[in-house]
Amino acid sequence: MMTGGDGEKSGIAGGPARHIPVLLERVREAMAPAPGDVIIDGTFGAGGYSREFLEAGASVIGVDRDPDAIRDGRAMEQAFDGRLKLVHGQFVDLADHAQALGYDAVDGVVMDLGVSSMQLDQAERGFSFRFDGPLDMRMEQDGPSAADVVNTMERRDLTRIIGMLGEEKRASSVSHAICQAREEKPFETTLELARVIEKVVKRNPKKASIHPATRTFQALRIYVNGELHQAAGALAAAERILRPGGRLVVVTFHSLEDRIVKRFLADRCKTRSGGSRHMPEMDVPPATFEYIVKGNQDASAEEIADNPRARSARLRAGRRLDAPARPLDIHSAGVPRLASFHGLGG
Template identity: 45%
Template sequence: MHGPAASSLQHRTVLLHEAVDAVLTDPQGVYIDGTFGRGGHSRLLLERLAPGGRLIAFDKDPEAIEEATRVRDPRFSIEQTSFARMGDVCAERGVGAVQGVLLDLGVSSPQIDNPARGFSFRFDAPLDMRMDPSRGETAAEFLARATGQQIAEVLRHYGEERFAVPIAKAIVARRESGRPVRTTGELSEVVARAVKTREPGQDPATRTFQALRIQVNAELEELEQGLNQALALLAPGGRLAVISFHSLEDRIVKGFIARHAKAQVDRRAPFAPVPEPRLKALARIKPSTAEVADNPRARSAILRVAERTEAPLA
């Protein structure tokens, strides 16, 4: 199979300057790009870092790792693993604290546009959807083993799909007839038959594909773990910047920042000293009208920025 034309595999980094401006406070510091992707944020961070600065990047996607080999900079290194492991990796490298953590939670355009990856209903291909194709079960394997109730729960919870039950029933019925869903085209066809109405301009399968991608890659669990790791690593005054692309992710990020931006009272010990807030919310930034016009995939992006508060005096 011939791959898509090179032009369709180009990736435009969303909120590039806004995110780097927000996270970079000390050019001599150590920074984490938890989602290297095609390297847009990493390259701009390296441009802005001083000679003594350092950037540690993470990505599970082997294509992203291959792209990172083009970055010839001694201040840069990358790990092929989830950003949820950033604490372990920093500990292994003797890094006790960092000045900034940047997470861009969007799926990169080359992943979506490459039919072989199985992320898109625009191409008929094996239904894979794994960020790291070398481990874990594919979306097709999940649909082959899950009960109708499990499938419906995934579609409802991760895709906010109101037709979750009829879609799940249709997937199971097809499987029981001896024709399990194995390709993106087959899944798209099943969903189109089960969904009677849809918002104008949105493919009926959009929410189903989103939900299965989140399920297969455990994206929301990894986000929770990654946020906790980032908070533990940030030095006082260090910044956390997270770009999310759908409401589930943004809700987690917003809630995490809000939770750590207020004093946490331990009700089991009401007279104990109240711990100081650990974060201060700084900004919520949306792409400009010009950026959305130039790159429609940016329209749902939200950048949230928070700062690690000073450690209280002993």
């Protein structure tokens, strides 16, 4: 995958964006693929990371919830003569996918948590307001769509979703405008929704390239696809399936998902409670990871110039230790509690 946003400058004029794997060099360095390694690419997308690992001699299990990504990856699967195995499924189940293929442990897990440029550039998928298309946003092309949410969800729940998942300061005004507009006509297309939001959220002169609808579209996409629940669950699954010495490499594109990865690694790499003069140190569970990258790594200026979608990308990475995996409370890890809608949220 490639990006986590939908700014107006994110495409190339005259056509769809080229597929440029984000932070590819940093991902390769953090993963250090070697012949004989087995690596799970939890967000296969167009296969940019997978190809890099395969060319280094590793075998790859490529997982993607988007059936189009699996379909388009079949040619690569054939080209690498059995070392790439594609699985249509959710990356929260990546440990189960590996075990179903006969692997009780793997050497690496990589995840790119953004929506792909291919999805953004297909108007019929409804992820972007750069093109008019059905208000869909479903990665798996199944279940409730973004149109279902904006047309039927109660206003207070819409406000909470837009405010928390989109970090939109005018969430209440946006939800009010949406609810008023849908009384006259239900939303069907991306531009219908974007035009309503534009009337409420004004452009920031200092960030003129960011469309007023960006945050609301982000919120709806994250909610419809359960992206934060998926991310937290996938981190726990990676902890279970990685062998000691195995590597976890995660690329994020916005603060919500980055916070989840940051908290997960901070908790799993912790070796002491810290303590203070008012409170003594307390025992903590054995660390299950150690940092490969302390903090995060960003894209270089050169990469951003070549691929503007890399500007918000961050990489975090850890190496698995031999302590047993632990249960993960996804809400403590940073997944907000939201209203449920036909199986979404929670």
